Amino acid sequence: MPFPPSIVFEFVCLLAGVWWLLRARTGWWQLFCVFILYTLLTEITGFWMGKNKMANHDLYNIYLYIKFIFTIFVFTKLIPAYTTYWKWTGLVIFHALFAIELTNYKFSAYAFYTNVFCGTWIIIWCCIYFFSLMKQKEYVVIKGLAPFWIFTGLLFFYLCTTTASIFFKQLTFINRNYGIFLRFIIFNAASLILYAAWTYAFLCKFRKTISSSA
Numbered sequence: 001m002p003f004p005p006s007i008v009f010e011f012v013c014l015l016a017g018v019w020w021l022l023r024a025r026t027g028w029w030q031l032f033c034v035f036i037l038y039t040l041l042t043e044i045t046g047f048w049m050g051k052n053k054m055a056n057h058d059l060y061n062i063y064l065y066i067k068f069i070f071t072i073f074v075f076t077k078l079i080p081a082y083t084t085y086w087k088w089t090g091l092v093i094f095h096a097l098f099a100i101e102l103t104n105y106k107f108s109a110y111a112f113y114t115n116v117f118c119g120t121w122i123i124i125w126c127c128i129y130f131f132s133l134m135k136q137k138e139y140v141v142i143k144g145l146a147p148f149w150i151f152t153g154l155l156f157f158y159l160c161t162t163t164a165s166i167f168f169k170q171l172t173f174i175n176r177n178y179g180i181f182l183r184f185i186i187f188n189a190a191s192l193i194l195y196a197a198w199t200y201a202f203l204c205k206f207r208k209t210i211s212s213s214a
Helices: 006-022 027-051 057-078 080-104 112-135 146-166 168-178 182-213
Strands: none
Touching: 006 027, 006 182, 027 057, 027 182, 057 080, 057 112, 057 146, 080 112, 112 146, 146 168, 146 182, 168 182
16 A cells, blocks of 8 residues: 555644644634644554554544544534534434444444445535525635635545545456556545645634734
8 A cells, every 4th residue: 555645735734733723823723733633643543554454444434423523513613504404414314324334334344335425415515605605795805715715625625535435446446457546546636635725724714813813
């Protein structure tokens, strides 16, 4: 298994978060640093376990759950007007799928369908955000709007990775027969877009917080 560049992207984004979000005391936004650190540690541990031919599905199942809960938290903060229905619907479906998959697999495999649902659900949330943004009557400068870049990164990331997950068998076939790590390339390219967008979002949030307190 090649070394995943996504680990580097996560580390750079974490440094940006610590430098901008923690310095400016940006409130709940600082939790992004905690989540990215957890993501980074999960990826490093998962890579090490994979290299040593150890099963890492439990590690990523736990990460999937925490990622989903954190995403719900972020969405309820950034678009509170649209969260009640979608939050509880998502929570019910996610927990039902998660419980069914883990029970059927007897906790011996990754919750694949729950992961696909999670990605699809996040894509829908991103579309809701952009729809709510277009409905706003007041003028906003998107270039400096931190939530816009958070959702943009999420949308591109989950469009790419969820599609790759759906076509997992086909991508595995290409890897085995042609030696092309297409799924690996897709995931890391998507990670680059996600963490580049988030890094810029942290800068935007830093600038806004500093200017508001000046």
